[in-house]
Amino acid sequence: xxxxxxxxxxxxxxxxxxxxxxxxxxxxxxxxxxxxxxxxxxxxxxxxxxxxxxxxxxxxxxxxxxxxxxxxxxxxxxxxxxxxxxxxxxxxxxxxxxxxxxxxxxxxxxxxxxxxxxxxxxxxxxxxxxxxxxxxxxxxxxxxxxxxxxxxxxxxxxxxxxxxxxxxxxxxxxxxxxxxxxxxxxxxxxxxxxxxxxxxxxxxxxxxxxxxxxxxxxxxxxxxxxxxxxxxxxxxxxxxxxxxxxxxxxxxxxxxxxxxxxxxxxxxxxxxxxxxxxxxxxxxxxxxxxxxxxxxxxxxxxxxxxxxxxxxxxxxxxxxxxxxxxxxxxxxxxx
Amino acid sequence: xxxxxxxxxxxxxxxxxxxxxxxxxxxxxxxxxxxxxxxxxxxxxxxxxxxxxxxxxxxxxxxxxxxxxxxxxxxxxxxxxxxxxxxxxxxxxxxxxxxxxxxxxxxxxxxxxxxxxxxxxxxxxxxxxxxxxxxxxxxxxxxxxxxxxxxxxxxxxxxxxxxxxxxxxxxxxxxxxxxxxxxxxxxxxxxxxxxxxxxxxxxxxxxxxxxxxxxxxxxxxxxxxxxxxxxxxxxxxxxxxxxxxxxxxxxxxxxxxxxxxxxxxxxxxxxxxxxxxxxxxxxxxxxxxxxxxxxxxxxxxxxxxxxxxxxxxxxxxxxxxxxxxxxxxxxxxxx
Numbered sequence: 001x002x003x004x005x006x007x008x009x010x011x012x013x014x015x016x017x018x019x020x021x022x023x024x025x026x027x028x029x030x031x032x033x034x035x036x037x038x039x040x041x042x043x044x045x046x047x048x049x050x051x052x053x054x055x056x057x058x059x060x061x062x063x064x065x066x067x068x069x070x071x072x073x074x075x076x077x078x079x080x081x082x083x084x085x086x087x088x089x090x091x092x093x094x095x096x097x098x099x100x101x102x103x104x105x106x107x108x109x110x111x112x113x114x115x116x117x118x119x120x121x122x123x124x125x126x127x128x129x130x131x132x133x134x135x136x137x138x139x140x141x142x143x144x145x146x147x148x149x150x151x152x153x154x155x156x157x158x159x160x161x162x163x164x165x166x167x168x169x170x171x172x173x174x175x176x177x178x179x180x181x182x183x184x185x186x187x188x189x190x191x192x193x194x195x196x197x198x199x200x201x202x203x204x205x206x207x208x209x210x211x212x213x214x215x216x217x218x219x220x221x222x223x224x225x226x227x228x229x230x231x232x233x234x235x236x237x238x239x240x241x242x243x244x245x246x247x248x249x250x251x252x253x254x255x256x257x258x259x260x261x262x263x264x265x266x267x268x269x270x271x272x273x274x275x276x277x278x279x280x281x282x283x284x285x286x287x288x289x290x291x292x293x294x295x296x297x298x299x300x301x302x303x304x305x306x307x308x309x310x311x312x313x314x315x316x317x318x319x320x321x322x323x324x325x326x327x328x329x330x331x332x333x334x335x
Numbered sequence: 336x337x338x339x340x341x342x343x344x345x346x347x348x349x350x351x352x353x354x355x356x357x358x359x360x361x362x363x364x365x366x367x368x369x370x371x372x373x374x375x376x377x378x379x380x381x382x383x384x385x386x387x388x389x390x391x392x393x394x395x396x397x398x399x400x401x402x403x404x405x406x407x408x409x410x411x412x413x414x415x416x417x418x419x420x421x422x423x424x425x426x427x428x429x430x431x432x433x434x435x436x437x438x439x440x441x442x443x444x445x446x447x448x449x450x451x452x453x454x455x456x457x458x459x460x461x462x463x464x465x466x467x468x469x470x471x472x473x474x475x476x477x478x479x480x481x482x483x484x485x486x487x488x489x490x491x492x493x494x495x496x497x498x499x500x501x502x503x504x505x506x507x508x509x510x511x512x513x514x515x516x517x518x519x520x521x522x523x524x525x526x527x528x529x530x531x532x533x534x535x536x537x538x539x540x541x542x543x544x545x546x547x548x549x550x551x552x553x554x555x556x557x558x559x560x561x562x563x564x565x566x567x568x569x570x571x572x573x574x575x576x577x578x579x580x581x582x583x584x585x586x587x588x589x590x591x592x593x594x595x596x597x598x599x600x601x602x603x604x605x606x607x608x609x610x611x612x613x614x615x616x617x618x619x620x621x622x623x624x625x626x627x628x629x630x631x632x633x634x635x636x637x638x639x640x641x642x643x644x645x646x647x648x649x650x651x652x653x654x655x656x657x658x659x660x661x662x663x664x665x666x667x668x669x670x
Contacts, residue, residue, distance in 0.1 A: 052601070059601040223596050236395070242600045256591045261558050264608040265577045266387070266394040271606040273599040
């Protein structure tokens with residue numbers, strides 16, 4: 001009998017999560033009942049938002065339950081089915097979580113075509129991060145050609161797509177990332193106009209040099225001091241898309257910072273938080289565009305891949321520390 | 336020869352302005368040249384935004400120049416004219432500033448009908464503060480019937496109109512103001528559902544009690560700690576209209592405060608600064624509605640009136656300290 005390995009949330013972290021906040025358990029691979037199918041997971045996704053769900057407080061999603069499988073997006077292959085809509089051999093994306101095998105009744109599961117793009121891309125540029133970039137930039141910031149767009153977390157799965165979509169729309173794009181390998185990648189390979197390594201460069205001063213005409217749109221993945229330095233450079237009627245605040249997810253108590261509302265007032269800024277799920281009804285509009293840009297080579301992506309469920313926790317912690325370039329994935333099987 | 340008294344900005348204030356930051360000067364009342372007319376000012380308006388213009392830094396408007404007449408809205412009567420569009424006896428609103436008589440070439444000047452509403456109302460509920468309330472609430476917050484709207488600075492010229500317009504649109508309205516006379520007025524006379532005196536009540540705790548279903552829209556006139564306490568009570572997809580930040584206008588150096596962007600993110604809030612002038616092309620749409628509500632008794636207002644140009648400075652400083660109820664005006668003449 002085959003074994004299913006799963007990672008559960010064992011404890012709610014205080015501050016930065018520890019490996020002991022998770023627990024790997026083994027059980028028998030389940031058999032699908034009538035109306036169910038069994039997925040062998042190929043890749044699972046680890047994402048910044050998961051840190052928020054590990055706290056007890058409800059944020060936009062219900063908290064991750066203790067002693068249950070860590071939730072998360074996956075792609076995989078149907079290996080047994082008693083469901084009319086899914087057949088053995090189908091490739092699917094869904095929300096199976098941190099495990100090797102998962103039963104499903106089909107809810108929230110979508111078939112994907114691995115001939116259209118590599119399977120893993122459906123967790124990245126053609127998946128939730130890609131949709132996040134598309135709608136968060138185009139709907140919330142609504143950049144116009146010639147405007148200056150700044151992206152933080154620019155070498156991550158979302159940020160790297162945001163910058164390229166902004167370039168496709170004729171903007172000048174400056175990315176902020178933590179590492180020379182990251183800044184080189186987004187400028188040399190992705191075509192960002194400039195990049196700042198916030199770990200070694202004075203971010204605010206460099207932004208001033210790189211954006212002499214000010215900043216029209218800011219796509220914020222990080223919050224904190226980097227974002228503090230950007231608000232004073234925003235132009236009148238600038239737009240800030242608040243997608244993530246990763247610099248604050250692991251704080252034991254909330255930080256204070258400069259008050260930003262006086263700038264929101266005098267620059268008549270629009271600052272808007274959003275969740276990709278708000279745009280779920282419109283994914284069908286974004287997907288063919290993203291797939292088209294991918295095919296045309298206008299939209300590139302990169303993956304950092306850990307191997308094996310036993311490395312999911314370290315991949316997640318590494319991603320929270322910014323060790324990944326592009327989309328952080330965990331490869332589970334060669335399906 | 337008649338004398339024109341004017342108040343000039345004598346020095347840029349550090350922190351809270353002092354009477355010595357202003358200077359009263361006298362000169363001869365000028366004669367209109369061809370294409371000009373002369374206005375005898377009836378009322379001049381003192382408004383919070385003027386404090387921002389007294390600093391050297393450009394905010395949304397150019398700074399008030401030193402040794403020039405303090406800028407500001409006025410209503411008055413044309414007493415001599417060599418301009419084809421304006422006749423002796425016309426009543427006008429404009430931007431004549433802190434002086435008793437002003438020449439004009441007609442730019443930015445509008446005729447007003449004192450039979451439609453008392454002349455002073457064109458500086459308040461039918462003027463800039465009224466337009467600010469109308470567009471800042473209806474366009475930026477876009478409240479729906481049944482939603483809960485909170486207004487700070489609720490007994491001021493803008494806030495008192497905001498709350499009433501929200502009531503007209505079927506909202507539940509809670510006002511925050513500094514003084515029992517103010518809270519009584521907005522509840523008993525204006526029909527706010529509840530009010531909090533922030534000087535004597537714990538604002539955040541009282542808001543929690545008064546808004547058990549959370550806050551959908553927040554119209555912010557004050558910023559600072561009051562606003563800090565409101566963000567955590569905002570509902571998902573709430574809207575914040577940033578109209579003023581009066582609690583911070585007189586700080587010698589910027590304050591820090593709790594970071595608000597994490598809440599903007601998880602609650603998917605829209606936080607937007609605006610200036611009434613952005614809606615100038617649409618005043619004609621708002622004006623008849625405001626005038627109609629005024630006539631129907633759905634929109635009430637109150638004025639705090641100082642008398643004589645020599646009292647303009649103390650009226651302005653008193654307004655910055657929150658001593659006024661409703662619109663703070665300075666009456667210059669009985670025209």
